[in-house]
Amino acid sequence: MDIAFGRLKDVPVWILTGTFVSVLLVSWFARSLHRGITIRRKIRQLSSRNITGKKNNEPDHHNALRFTPVMQPHSFILGHLPILKALGNSLPKDAHPGYISERLVAEWKTYFPKEDSCPPVIYLDLWPFFPQPIIYVTSAEACYQLTQGNPQPRHPMFRWALTPATEGKDLISMACTSMSTHKLWRSLLNPGFSSRNLIASMPVLLEEVLIFSKMLKDAAGSGGNWGDLFTVYDKTIRLTFDIIARVALGLRLHEQTSGPGPLFQALSNVIPLVKMDTLWNRAERLLPKYRKTVSTNGKVMRDALLPQIERSAQSYGDDADTIVDLALRDLHVKSNGGGTVQLTPDLVDTIISQIKFFLFAGHNTTAQTICWTLYEVNKYENVKEALRAEHNEVLGANPLRAAETLRSQPYKIKELRYTSAVVKETLRLHALSETFRQGTASFDFEIDGKSFPTEDCMIQTNPIILHLREDLWPRPLEFLPERFMVPDGHALHPAKNAWRPFEMGSMRCIGEELAMIEIVLCLVFTVRELEFDFDWAGWDKLHDRSGPPDYVNGRRGYRCGDGVGHIKDNLPCRVKQRKLPA
């Protein structure tokens, strides 16, 4: 022993450190590799079962009823990655992976040659990009079972992914670890997002949307001509950020007119760190740069939010109107009913985490959807005309008085049924989000007398796929807002549980109604006064781009990037003023 210590003393520190780090890396790598092999084996085992019967030598009688539609072929080295790569080959490099899922389901017969219809769930092996086998849910009934019938917990990966932005005390993360904590906080936060409170917040919403529409009008050319090119997303993202900060906390940020401010900037700095739990993303989190970015920006966000929370804790009462005011008032009633709510460090951390998540979840999704809505609407003259007719009828013929009408009669927004249907149809064609749930031994999908196990799998709903299924949505590629207005029983009426851009069940998007109101207001304050020209050719020219342009499904306006993604080039656009009625 002494000899060993004696020798150790002479070894330089850098060699000792290097050896230690190498051992750690090798064992970490070995563990990950072992995990990968386990996944590949599991998928092999599952796919060796006959999809319409049990594996020949399988003794377990339960398995006779269990089905595991694994996509074929499956490579032991690369899993299903080669299939996905091949499906993506015909897409532009920057196209969103959602298009690959779309193609996979459209071409299901190639991958499930023995089946008569596309399986309701599909088993995929995408290790090392996903740390577990994935189950893609492709049927409305299966989605229902997962989120409403027998709601399963969110996949823990969400919590891991969100940690750099929210430190894991937001609603999404809570639903990964404790359903009861999620339920408690959801009940505290629901009143702020209720229809009643949002209608009461109409003056605030109008104030922000009017700034947005003024900025668009300012971009129009003079004398009724087209103005210069600009990108719509850069304006919608600031609008939605301003709105959430005001509705959640009463914080007026003026992002639209003088951003980017520190809060927006700090959140934008940490969002790129919100990533899936993979081998290399784990490695990234060990780097000092990662830690510094998280702590510096976390402090900036905390400094911006804390004073407002303290104000809210002092002043919530009968005139409470922000989401945090209402949550604190509710907490007060629930906890003691006397004095004021004590802002303990844990409570402050949780509120900050929740608000950061509202800012995170609510700004990009809504901003992108405003872009997609304007893009879709402007393809169809009949849709624009129907929108204008509805706005004239409900809000009066003079668009310049619409704000006044909505301020005095905010409930009128509910009468804009066609406008709301246009937004819903846009969200059907451009569903930007989904849910990931954790599979367990106690939860199998039960469909048409067959049972599909989920143990040790990550389950992903796929609204994009569901929304394009012809059996659920007749004429699925057409833009038909009428679907959402026709009575039950009509061929176009949406099938039960089939429209899920905000998902469904106890964890469905809490901001659904807020997002819908924002988007409806954006239509109200633009379609009667402006014409839009989404001009990618002009944008190419402006940026000296040569070579053939990229298209997806014949369109230049396609979804790029990952996650929520973004519309190509952030939607380049020119606007001109329409002639108003005399």
Ligand code: HEM
């Ligand atoms: C068009 C805009 C939006 C879309 C498409 C969208 C979509 C979604 C989806 C698919 C989920 C996952 C539900 C699940 O896991 O079951 C979700 C959750 C959530 N969204 Fe949204 N969202 C939008 C806007 C907003 C806004 C404006 C806010 C808030 C200001 C917001 C806050 C949240 C929150 C807090 C959750 C977690 C809910 C919970 O766990 O209880 N979202 N959203």
